[in-house]
Amino acid sequence: MTEAVLTLSDVSYRWPGRSAFSLTIPALTVARGETVLLLGESGSGKSTLLSLICGTIQPDRGSVQIADTEVTTLSGSARDRFRAEQIGVIFQQFNLLPFGTVTDNILLPLRFAPERRRRVGDVTKEAARLCSALGLPEGVGRTKADALSVGQQQRVAVARALIGQPPLIIADEPTSALDANSQAAFLDLLFAQTAECKTSLLMVSHDPRLGERFDRVLRIEEITQVERAAA
Numbered sequence: 001m002t003e004a005v006l007t008l009s010d011v012s013y014r015w016p017g018r019s020a021f022s023l024t025i026p027a028l029t030v031a032r033g034e035t036v037l038l039l040g041e042s043g044s045g046k047s048t049l050l051s052l053i054c055g056t057i058q059p060d061r062g063s064v065q066i067a068d069t070e071v072t073t074l075s076g077s078a079r080d081r082f083r084a085e086q087i088g089v090i091f092q093q094f095n096l097l098p099f100g101t102v103t104d105n106i107l108l109p110l111r112f113a114p115e116r117r118r119r120v121g122d123v124t125k126e127a128a129r130l131c132s133a134l135g136l137p138e139g140v141g142r143t144k145a146d147a148l149s150v151g152q153q154q155r156v157a158v159a160r161a162l163i164g165q166p167p168l169i170i171a172d173e174p175t176s177a178l179d180a181n182s183q184a185a186f187l188d189l190l191f192a193q194t195a196e197c198k199t200s201l202l203m204v205s206h207d208p209r210l211g212e213r214f215d216r217v218l219r220i221e222e223i224t225q226v227e228r229a230a231a
């Protein structure tokens with residue numbers, strides 16, 4: 001049997017307020033080491049689904065299991081700690097601390113995740129190893145994040161997600177700011193690193209051309225039911 005890193009069952013969520021957008025996900029599973037691309041148009045609910053998985057919003061009903069833990073029963077602070085331990089997140093805008101150095105940024109999730117930190121050992125050495133594996137220049141660790149190019153910032157965001165080998169990486173449109181060549185190079189590095197650590201990857205995009213590189217491609221409309229209140 002394949003070991004699941006992520007299992008959602010009968011999850012539903014309605015945004016409060018006038019938009020009254022509601023999303024239901026009957027079933028979604030990601031296996032250990034599997035790479036999954038989630039495709040969907042703008043406004044189809046991709047970010048909402050990722051927020052449900054990361055536990056930054058709580059479903060109205062249903063179950064979200066990550067690495068055998070039922071996330072929906074954890075308190076808010078326990079969920080924050082759990083996310084820091086188990087999930088590496090790559091945001092669309094990278095969310096780097098602009099005045100922090102590259103090393104500060106890469107080590108940030110470990111501040112809230114003592115077990116993940118313990119797995120790393122020498123944290124500065126591991127940050128430097130990841131920088132080098134991701135093709136960043138030697139000695140980049142002391143550079144302030146806002147002095148980097150967009151492509152370099154993206155690599156730092158990947159290093160930050162990968163450090164300490166969390167079992168699941170969630171990436172929200174991480175290649176949207178790159179041209180086709182840089183996109184391919186970025187994905188090569190991301191896949192090489194996730195394969196090395198047997199990390200699962202769930203990446204969101206609206207670009208179906210990326211699909212051939214993933215183990216599985218899901219369209220959001222195939223796995224969710226969406227309702228919108230009339231305007």
Ligand SMILES: Nc1ncnc2c1ncn2[C@@H]1O[C@H](COP(=O)(O)OP(=O)(O)OP(=O)(O)O)[C@@H](O)[C@H]1O
Nearest residue numbers: 015016017019021041042043044045046047048049
């Ligand atoms: N903070 C919020 N408060 C209220 N409604 C929201 C909020 N965020 C999203 N929504 C609703 O959820 C719908 C889906 O948004 P979501 O961001 O999940 O889509 P998406 O597929 O990620 O879009 P995009 O590709 O443009 O990022 C929106 O159309 C909006 O109606």
